[in-house]
Amino acid sequence: MSPFSFLSLSLSASFMAVLKLYAFFIFFFFFFLTKCLCTSTALTFSPSSSSSPPSSSDVELLLGQIKASLQGNSDNLLLSSWNSSIPLCQWRGLKWVFFDGTPLSCTDPSSPQWTNLTLYRDPALHLFSLQLPSANLTGSLPRELGVFSMLQSLYLNINSLSGTIPLELGYSSSLSDIDLGDNLLTGPLAPSIWNLCDKLVSVRLHGNSLSGSLPEPALPNSTCKNLQFLDLGSNELSGNFPEFIALFQSLKQLDLSNNKFSGSIPQSLAALNLEKLNLSHNNFSGMLPVFGESKFGEEAFEGNDPRLCGLPLKTCSGNSRLSPGAIAGLVIGFMTGVVVLASLLIGYVQNKKRKSRDESEDELEEGEEDENGVLVGGGGGGGEGKLILFQGGEHLTLEDVLNATGQVTEKTSYGTVYKAKLADGGTIALRLLREGSCKDRSSCLPVIKQLGRIRHENLVPLRAFYQGKRGEKLLIYDYLPNRSLYDLLHETKGGKPVLNWARRHKIALGIARGLAYLHTGFEVPITHGNVRSKNVLVDEFFLARLTEFGLDKIMIPAVADEIVALAKADGYKAPELQRMKKCNSRTDVYAFGILLLEILIGKKPGKNGRNSEFVDLPSMVKVAVLEETTMEVFDVEVLKGIRSPMEEGLVQALKLAMGCCAPVASVRPTMDEVVKQLEENRPRNRSALYSPAETRSGSGTPF
Numbered sequence: 001m002s003p004f005s006f007l008s009l010s011l012s013a014s015f016m017a018v019l020k021l022y023a024f025f026i027f028f029f030f031f032f033l034t035k036c037l038c039t040s041t042a043l044t045f046s047p048s049s050s051s052s053p054p055s056s057s058d059v060e061l062l063l064g065q066i067k068a069s070l071q072g073n074s075d076n077l078l079l080s081s082w083n084s085s086i087p088l089c090q091w092r093g094l095k096w097v098f099f100d101g102t103p104l105s106c107t108d109p110s111s112p113q114w115t116n117l118t119l120y121r122d123p124a125l126h127l128f129s130l131q132l133p134s135a136n137l138t139g140s141l142p143r144e145l146g147v148f149s150m151l152q153s154l155y156l157n158i159n160s161l162s163g164t165i166p167l168e169l170g171y172s173s174s175l176s177d178i179d180l181g182d183n184l185l186t187g188p189l190a191p192s193i194w195n196l197c198d199k200l201v202s203v204r205l206h207g208n209s210l211s212g213s214l215p216e217p218a219l220p221n222s223t224c225k226n227l228q229f230l231d232l233g234s235n236e237l238s239g240n241f242p243e244f245i246a247l248f249q250s251l252k253q254l255d256l257s258n259n260k261f262s263g264s265i266p267q268s269l270a271a272l273n274l275e276k277l278n279l280s281h282n283n284f285s286g287m288l289p290v291f292g293e294s295k296f297g298e299e300a301f302e303g304n305d306p307r308l309c310g311l312p313l314k315t316c317s318g319n320s321r322l323s324p325g326a327i328a329g330l331v332i333g334f335m336t337g338v339v340v341l342a343s344l345l346i347g348y349v350q351n352k353k354r355k356s357r358d359e360s361e362d363e364l365e366e367g368e369e370d371e372n373g374v375l376v377g378g379g380g381g382g383g384e385g386k387l388i389l390f391q392g393g394e395h396l397t398l399e400d401v402l403n404a405t406g407q408v409t410e411k412t413s414y415g416t417v418y419k420a421k422l423a424d425g426g427t428i429a430l431r432l433l434r435e436g437s438c439k440d441r442s443s444c445l446p447v448i449k450q451l452g453r454i455r456h457e458n459l460v461p462l463r464a465f466y467q468g469k470r471g472e473k474l475l476i477y478d479y480l481p482n483r484s485l486y487d488l489l490h491e492t493k494g495g496k497p498v499l500n501w502a503r504r505h506k507i508a509l510g511i512a513r514g515l516a517y518l519h520t521g522f523e524v525p526i527t528h529g530n531v532r533s534k535n536v537l538v539d540e541f542f543l544a545r546l547t548e549f550g551l552d553k554i555m556i557p558a559v560a561d562e563i564v565a566l567a568k569a570d571g572y573k574a575p576e577l578q579r580m581k582k583c584n585s586r587t588d589v590y591a592f593g594i595l596l597l598e599i600l601i602g603k604k605p606g607k608n609g610r611n612s613e614f615v616d617l618p619s620m621v622k623v624a625v626l627e628e629t630t631m632e633v634f635d636v637e638v639l640k641g642i643r644s645p646m647e648e649g650l651v652q653a654l655k656l657a658m659g660c661c662a663p664v665a666s667v668r669p670t671m672d673e674v675v676k677q678l679e680e681n682r683p684r685n686r687s688a689l690y691s692p693a694e695t696r697s698g699s700g701t702p703f
């Protein structure tokens with residue numbers, strides 16, 4: 001062993017960290033000194049007639065190391081907009097501020113800044129936000145990201161970035177929000193990340209391949225006073241529970257699930273005011289902290305060492321007062337009985353599982369046709385997985401699905417949605433259910449088959465279902481290049497169609513008809529479970545189609561309950577709904593009432609903006625009614641061309657929405673009653689809405 005190796009081994013970890021820190025500062029000191037000297041030389045010896053105006057140092061970094069590193073070996077379409085021949089406001093995924101903190105306004109395409117080609121030369125201009133989620137990035141994280149002096153948010157999630165997270169990222173002077181989730185990042189997390197501790201608000205590194213133990217902050221008792229969201233789930237992190245996290249007093253959400261952590265969970269974690277906790281699928285053991293008020297369900301701790309105990313899991317056994325001999329006798333007798341019983345149970349369970357598996361295999365291989373001829377049958381098998389086809393998906397083969405080239409279009413709590421091109425040029429939509437979110441096949445398949453039978457003009461039909469050999473599950477739909485209702489209501493881009501009352505009424509009626517069919521079209525009612533404007537697709541004829549209906553039935557409770565939490569944050573949750581298994585037609589009606597208010601008022605319900613202000617649409621209407629300013633509640637576009645809101649059905653629609661949002665579930669109307677009321681109060685001027693699609697309306701009458 002060389003003397004240098006011996007010396008490095010003898011140094012303490014903390015001393016080495018200090019040395020690295022000093023080395024980094026020395027590196028950057030000489031870096032900036034050299035840069036300044038070069039700049040000075042250029043100014044002294046270059047003729048003024050041939051020199052071009054200097055660029056912002058942040059712009060130079062972006063055009064140089066950052067762009068080259070993020071796009072890897074191939075040109076990236078989004079990054080191609082980072083070009084000095086294009087106005088700075090049109091560079092994709094970036095926000096800028098001046099040195100004094102004034103933001104560069106790029107919201108108005110008609111403003112001079114939008115077309116200004118010289119802005120990038122302003123040395124007072126600094127990068128404030130870098131946001132390129134789902135941008136097909138394939139390179140690595142450049143260490144120069146830590147150099148930006150005013151960069152606050154870094155969102156590069158849902159890409160294919162590889163390599164390690166550079167330690168230089170921790171030397172940024174202003175980073176507060178980091179999301180590098182769902183990439184291909186590997187290696188240990190550098191301790192320097194905690195250098196940002198006092199500024200950090202959110203750190204999301206979910207769904208990578210980070211390994212090793214989680215490093216402690218260099219400064220003892222660091223509280224990360226502003227950190228609210230820490231998501232390190234679905235990595236390969238190991239070691240004991242990082243106890244220093246219990247010092248983060250502002251933490252609201254903590255996800256360490258699907259890692260390799262072991263040991264006990266510290267009691268000090270219960271002192272945090274956590275709103276969401278997920279420690280599932282690790283190797284934790286021992287007694288759980290006492291969180292109180294049954295704050296977290298079993299799903300937050302499932303999949304750990306069987307010795308993990310305490311509420312909400314099994315009760316921990318206490319100390320016994322029996323003698324060692326008596327305990328030994330009891331244990332031997334008990335174990336003998338357990339062995340006999342276990343042998344019988346194992347034989348019974350294995351036999352039952354074998355029969356169930358054989359039945360499922362037969363169903364997937366052979367297929368069947370129901371009394372309505374909707375279910376078509378199996379579409380392939382073998383070692384590559386199983387494909388079951390439904391009406392309209394008969395043309396698909398297993399090879400088609402496996403060889404389709406996909407592009408991510410959306411990520412939801414249920415999984416990732418892809419736009420997939422088939423070899424014959426056709427396009428389908430693939431929804432990859434998130435890992436661990438689906439129940440076992442025997443209980444999952446009947447629900448899938450039921451969803452495959454649903455056919456209604458206002459519901460997006462399920463065409464096929466695929467299960468891979470490793471358990472991956474795909475729901476296959478028609479690809480509909482339609483805009484979501486959320487985008488139509490709230491998007492500010494140009495080219496958006498005008499949403500007058502006639503068009504909004506047609507959309508609302510279509511949604512109501514789709515929900516009414518789910519609630520009454522089958523022997524056992526089907527609840528949607530996630531009614532919201534983002535789950536409504538609208539075509540060029542303003543025909544509305546609902547997506548994501550019934551998917552909660554194939555989810556484990558932990559995933560399904562995430563939808564309830566999201567519905568609460570977004571303002572769609574019925575007051576009585578606490579767990580998704582309690583979802584019913586009346587909770588769907590409440591969510592539809594909020595959606596109808598959103599259509600009428602034009603405002604997003606729930607939490608909005610950086611200050612997380614909660615917009616309560618029913619309360620807004622109540623206040624307007626009390627103050628006799630009801631007409632001021634409606635969106636301006638809704639009132640265009642309306643002479644009498646009462647005659648046009650506007651006021652009736654507002655009353656209907658408020659009835660759907662009644663706090664007491666039994667008072668709310670059914671969706672059939674909602675459809676009837678909307679049909680009775682149609683707008684008078686509907687000439688712009690007649691189309692071939694109208695002849696297929698659920699009521700059989702033209703709109």
